């Protein structure tokens with residue numbers, strides 16, 4: 661099954677994607693993660709990507725679309741995949757639809773994690789990430805167990821460069837303008853399920869699983 665996780669920054673897409681990927685075995689494709697890896701390198705592309713991420717702007721489609729098309733054509737995606745952070749605009753969704761359509765596929769399920777702006781800002785300001793293994797923390801609801809060190813690998817957790825209030829506001833503006841219209845777009849295609857993302861990780865995960873199992877049943881019949 662081909663799945664998209666849709667929602668504002670901080671709505672919990674990455675956390676839920678990890679859980680889904682572990683449970684169902686579909687590869688988790690996070691464009692944010694791909695771009696942070698590119699940014700960590702030394703190339704003119706790395707410099708360009710760094711500029712967009714650090715300003716809270718979208719990386720241009722001319723770069724993004726090719727990367728995603730290449731990734732979803734790899735063999736581990738044949739049984740299905742999980743997109744987190746893509747598509748982020750109607751244009752990206754259209755391109756994705758055409759690309760999958762050429763292979764007789766489509767997007768089967770879009771899980772929309774709905775959350776208010778106030779909750780998003782609160783979460784992003786408290787978010788910390790492990791630079792070693794990428795695990796997410798929240799200083800209020802899910803802090804590392806020992807002195808700010810990652811529970812999994814012991815690296816000191818840190819704030820993401822783009823998780824400061826000025827850039828958070830910019831990312832939210834971009835989200836409302838470019839990405840939010842995808843909610844109606846996928847409602848019209850009858851593939852969208854809305855989930856209340858203000859609940860705990862475990863509660864959201866139960867709803868996510870229910871929707872996926874329902875879709876999987878429909879998909880099989």
Ligand code: AMP
Pocket residue numbers: 669691692693695712713716717718719720724744745746747748752822831
């Ligand atoms: P995320 O981790 O999903 O919040 O993404 C971090 C940053 O990566 C975004 O603010 C963008 O600069 C870039 N990015 C991630 N996904 C996309 C996308 N689909 N299109 C353009 N830029 C993206």
